[in-house]
Amino acid sequence: xxxxxxxxxxxxxxxxxxxxxxxxxxxxxxxxxxxxxxxxxxxxxxxxxxxxxxxxxxxxxxxxxxxxxxxxxxxxxxxxxxxxxxxxx
Amino acid sequence: xxxxxxxxxxxxxxxxxxxxxxxxxxxxxxxxxxxxxxxxxxxxxxxxxxxxxxxxxxxxxxxxxxxxxxxxxxxxxxxxxxxxxxxxxxxxxxxxxxxxxxxxxxxxxxxxxxxxxxxxxxxxxxxxxxxxxxxxxxxxxxxxxxxxxxxxxxxxxxxxxxxxxxxxxxxxxxxxxxx
Numbered sequence: 001x002x003x004x005x006x007x008x009x010x011x012x013x014x015x016x017x018x019x020x021x022x023x024x025x026x027x028x029x030x031x032x033x034x035x036x037x038x039x040x041x042x043x044x045x046x047x048x049x050x051x052x053x054x055x056x057x058x059x060x061x062x063x064x065x066x067x068x069x070x071x072x073x074x075x076x077x078x079x080x081x082x083x084x085x086x087x088x089x
Numbered sequence: 090x091x092x093x094x095x096x097x098x099x100x101x102x103x104x105x106x107x108x109x110x111x112x113x114x115x116x117x118x119x120x121x122x123x124x125x126x127x128x129x130x131x132x133x134x135x136x137x138x139x140x141x142x143x144x145x146x147x148x149x150x151x152x153x154x155x156x157x158x159x160x161x162x163x164x165x166x167x168x169x170x171x172x173x174x175x176x177x178x179x180x181x182x183x184x185x186x187x188x189x190x191x192x193x194x195x196x197x198x199x200x201x202x203x204x205x206x207x208x209x210x211x212x213x214x215x216x217x218x219x220x221x222x223x224x225x226x227x228x229x230x231x232x233x234x235x236x237x238x239x240x241x242x243x244x245x246x247x248x249x250x251x252x253x254x255x256x257x258x259x260x261x262x263x264x265x266x267x268x
């Protein structure tokens with residue numbers, strides 16, 4: 001039935017919109033900006049790509065610094081409890 | 090099927106703590122293996138290799154915390170396992186197995202996990218081949234063949250986990266820079 005098919009397609013489009021706006025909420029820039037204006041999906045995708053790239057670069061830089069600090073970590077010993085307290089702040 | 094029927098996303102602090110535990114375990118193993126004399130290359134190469142191992146440990150730890158629930162984590166674990174498998178074929182000495190290799194037991198299950206395609210008809214997929222989507226597919230591991238709904242979902246999860254990983258690593262660096 002064509003009406004049922006149209007409803008299903010509309011549901012899927014709404015679902016996609018919902019997913020895209022969920023993605024938008026995760027991006028750092030959007031949390032400060034007002035969400036009244038509807039941002040086009042292509043812009044959201046572009047910001048998502050940039051954000052992923054920046055996160056990976058940051059992760060790689062931190063990994064390099066950590067590998068340099070590996071010696072001092074071995075000496076002081078790693079305490080997961082301290083880390084847990086820090087992360088919960 | 091609505092997104093609310095997906096497995097609920099983990100509490101971010103909980104995720105960070107689980108990641109931190111595995112990552113620290115892997116780093117401790119790295120510390121133990123680095124003292125072995127099998128590296129006869131010069132200092133710069135050794136530094137480069139160690140930093141690569143730390144990065145791989147971070148991605149592996151995060152992917153193994155997420156487990157086989159997500160396509161991106163399965164893709165990461167598969168890649169790392171294949172890389173270490175190829176390297177063990179080339180190396181002469183048997184290397185001590187790291188803790189994060191125990192994830193190979195879980196990998197047998199990944200073939201059974203059903204990747205639900207929400208849209209069986211690709212023509213109805215509005216994002217299928219647009220430029221930005223192609224870039225996104227290259228960035229998110231395991232996302233090359235997904236439809237747009239799954240891609241958005243995986244991207245959101247991937248971003249959450251990457252952000253958590255970066256925060257934990259930042260905390261670690263701060264912790265060990267000040268002491």
